[in-house]
Amino acid sequence: MTHDTPATDHAHGPGAAAYPDLAWDDLYTGDGSDTADPDPMLLAPAHDLPPGRALDLGCGAGGNALALAERGWRVTGVDLAPRAIASTRAGACARGLVDRIELAVADSATWRPGTAYDFALSSYALPPRGPGRTATLATLAAALAPDGILALGEWDEEVCDWAEPGDLATLAELTEAFTGLGLEIVRATRQAVPRIQYPGEDHAVIVVARKPRDTLGATG
Numbered sequence: 001m002t003h004d005t006p007a008t009d010h011a012h013g014p015g016a017a018a019y020p021d022l023a024w025d026d027l028y029t030g031d032g033s034d035t036a037d038p039d040p041m042l043l044a045p046a047h048d049l050p051p052g053r054a055l056d057l058g059c060g061a062g063g064n065a066l067a068l069a070e071r072g073w074r075v076t077g078v079d080l081a082p083r084a085i086a087s088t089r090a091g092a093c094a095r096g097l098v099d100r101i102e103l104a105v106a107d108s109a110t111w112r113p114g115t116a117y118d119f120a121l122s123s124y125a126l127p128p129r130g131p132g133r134t135a136t137l138a139t140l141a142a143a144l145a146p147d148g149i150l151a152l153g154e155w156d157e158e159v160c161d162w163a164e165p166g167d168l169a170t171l172a173e174l175t176e177a178f179t180g181l182g183l184e185i186v187r188a189t190r191q192a193v194p195r196i197q198y199p200g201e202d203h204a205v206i207v208v209a210r211k212p213r214d215t216l217g218a219t220g
Contacts, residue, residue, distance in 0.1 A: 028061060030083035032090030036060075038067035041193070042123055042151045045186070045208050046073070052118035055143050057108050057136070058125025062088030062101075069100040073119070080107045108136040116145035122152040124204075129166035129173075137174075141181035144211035150183065152207045156190055159203035171205045183209040 028034055043064060051072035056065040059077035061084050069075045077088050085103045092101045108125065109132035120143050127133045140150055157168035175188050187208040192201040
């Protein structure tokens with residue numbers, strides 16, 4: 001994700017404090033016309049789960065959140081850009097999904113979950129490396145219910161050459177962080193993915209992790 005790209009679901013904002021000069025709200029239309037197709041790689045881990053509660057942290061214009069709601073999930077979508085949330089809400093209204101989606105305008109670095117989720121998702125929405133990223137990763141891990149699954153995609157710092165140092169992520173960084181937060185790594189890959197704005201390929205790191213039932217403090 002270049003953090004100054006045109007509006008797409010993958011240009012949505014992470015921690016606002018990390019990019020004080022970027023007007024995240026200007027990246028969105030607010031009317032649902034900017035809602036992109038869902039990401040099949042990041043939603044695939046939810047296919048084998050019975051629909052429950054899902055979190056899309058940094059949901060952008062709602063492509064993934066709406067797809068989960070259409071499959072019967074009750075979804076919480078969080079994004080710091082009000083017009084991103086407005087687009088998600090517009091999409092939910094148009095598809096008759098309002099009763100399955102709860103939305104919040106909030107910074108991923110400071111938002112805290114009020115419930116436990118069976119599936120959590122972060123789609124190219126991490127703050128740059130630093131306290132905001134650390135807080136966001138901790139929130140994603142803490143939001144999971146026991147046996148809950150997390151799917152995270154971020155642009156690969158070791159391959160992509162178009163971002164500032166620390167903006168993107170490495171597979172080692174993410175797997176080490178989630179292991180330290182008590183999660184079990186189910187899958188961790190580096191792979192080519194379709195480029196969002198232009199023809200061709202880009203490169204991403206994809207991590208799928210699970211919260212074990214014996215995690216300290218877990219219930220159920």
